[in-house]
Amino acid sequence: MFNYKEWYEKTKPKRHVWQRQYYQKNREHVLEMHKNWAKRNVDQAGSVWRKYGRWSRIRNPNIDKEYYAQHREEILKKKHDKYQKKKARLMDETLPNPPKNNNQSSITYNLVYWGPILFKIKLQSPDLKECTGLCSKKGSPINETLAGVIKHEHYISPSRYNKIITPYLGNPFRQAYSHWYGMPFTKNVIMTKAWVNFMVAGEFNPPHIHKNCDFSSVLFVNVPEQLKEERKKFEGTGAGPGSISFTYGEAQPYSLNYTSFFPEEGDLYIFPATLTHFVSPFISEGERVSIGANFNLE
Numbered sequence: 380m381f382n383y384k385e386w387y388e389k390t391k392p393k394r395h396v397w398q399r400q401y402y403q404k405n406r407e408h409v410l411e412m413h414k415n416w417a418k419r420n421v422d423q424a425g426s427v428w429r430k431y432g433r434w435s436r437i438r439n440p441n442i443d444k445e446y447y448a449q450h451r452e453e454i455l456k457k458k459h460d461k462y463q464k465k466k467a468r469l470m471d472e473t474l475p476n477p478p479k480n481n482n483q484s485s486i487t488y489n490l491v492y493w494g495p496i497l498f499k500i501k502l503q504s505p506d507l508k509e510c511t512g513l514c515s516k517k518g519s520p521i522n523e524t525l526a527g528v529i530k531h532e533h534y535i536s537p538s539r540y541n542k543i544i545t546p547y548l549g550n551p552f553r554q555a556y557s558h559w560y561g562m563p564f565t566k567n568v569i570m571t572k573a574w575v576n577f578m579v580a581g582e583f584n585p586p587h588i589h590k591n592c593d594f595s596s597v598l599f600v601n602v603p604e605q606l607k608e609e610r611k612k613f614e615g616t617g618a619g620p621g622s623i624s625f626t627y628g629e630a631q632p633y634s635l636n637y638t639s640f641f642p643e644e645g646d647l648y649i650f651p652a653t654l655t656h657f658v659s660p661f662i663s664e665g666e667r668v669s670i671g672a673n674f675n676l677e
Contacts, residue, residue, distance in 0.1 A: 494627050496559045497638070498649040500547050502598065507645045509543050511600050514575045514668050521574045525671075526587035527658075531577035540672060541570040544598070544647065548674075552649060566676040568594075573672040575600075583660035586626065589652040592673035596649045597623065599642040603665025610641050620661035625654055642669075649674075 402409055502510070518533035525532055553564040571592055589595045606621045613619040618639035628636045640646070650656070652673065661667075 492559060492561075495651045495654050496556060497625060497654070498552055498555050499640075500551055500647050500649075502544070502547065502645040502647055504645075506543050506546075507600065510540065510598060510670060511668075513540055513543075514577075514600055514670065516577065518575070525574070527576060527578075527582070527584040529576055529578050529582045529584070533575055533577075535573050535575050535670065537570045537573040537672070540573045540670065544596075547647060548649075569675045569677050571673050571675055573670065576667075576669045576671065578658070578667045578669070580662050580664065581660055584656075584658035586655050586657040588655055589673055592652045593676045594649055594674040595652045595654075596647060596672045596674070598647045598670040598672075599644060599667070600670060601666070601668040602642060602644050603663070603667060605663035605665040606661050606667060609661055609663040618659055620659055620663070621667060622659050623648070623656065624659070625650065625656045627654060 513535045515535070516531050516533055518535055521532050521534050522529070548568050552568075556564040602621070609620050610622075618624045619641060622639045622641045624637065624639035626637050628634070630636055640648075
């Protein structure tokens, strides 16, 4: 029987000699390949890491030192800025044309992050196509548990939907959460329920929140062309037909408590379940399709 471990130890010196010879002979090619890979996977400190954690690092001191030497100032500035933002959760900006006072060349101001997180990301075409395949009116109705004035609202498989959007719930959402709240996101995100909405003319979602969950989301799968044309012709001051809106707190002078978006296909919004939101009706023909889901943080 072939003993791989014994063979590996026995041929180790020869393999090292071969690797050194190959590197010396093809040094430029090897360095170029490592540089291209490093551009996609380099961390804030200039070290080459894989995307999935510390223990998967490819240790190549030649690449690390060379990259750090070329980008030292940029790396140190990023580390400093990241530390300052994490420490105080402030966003530093420089005033345009600041007044000069003695040796002071600029004045900075701070904006404090405030309110709930509202995360938005765009699904890639293959993932959006898979989500379209989940949308069906054959699933069990879910109308009695939802606030929407919509005839066709049906359950879909949470496991299948979760499998598609997991990459978007991974590093992108975790990084946004950590950046917004100034604390690491270490909890597991568990999808508890998912459903599809088939909205037609005259139907809408009134202002509401979601209960018995921590976060909610909505993915816009299909936006009919007729609705897009209706939105272009809208001349009012509100959100307009077919828009999704979010409100937080009470309306007060000099306070932003409302925002709205006209959704595009592939737009995914994730927000706290207690953030009030609603969808405006429209009158044009066509069927707008969206997928809603609730999550718990474990």
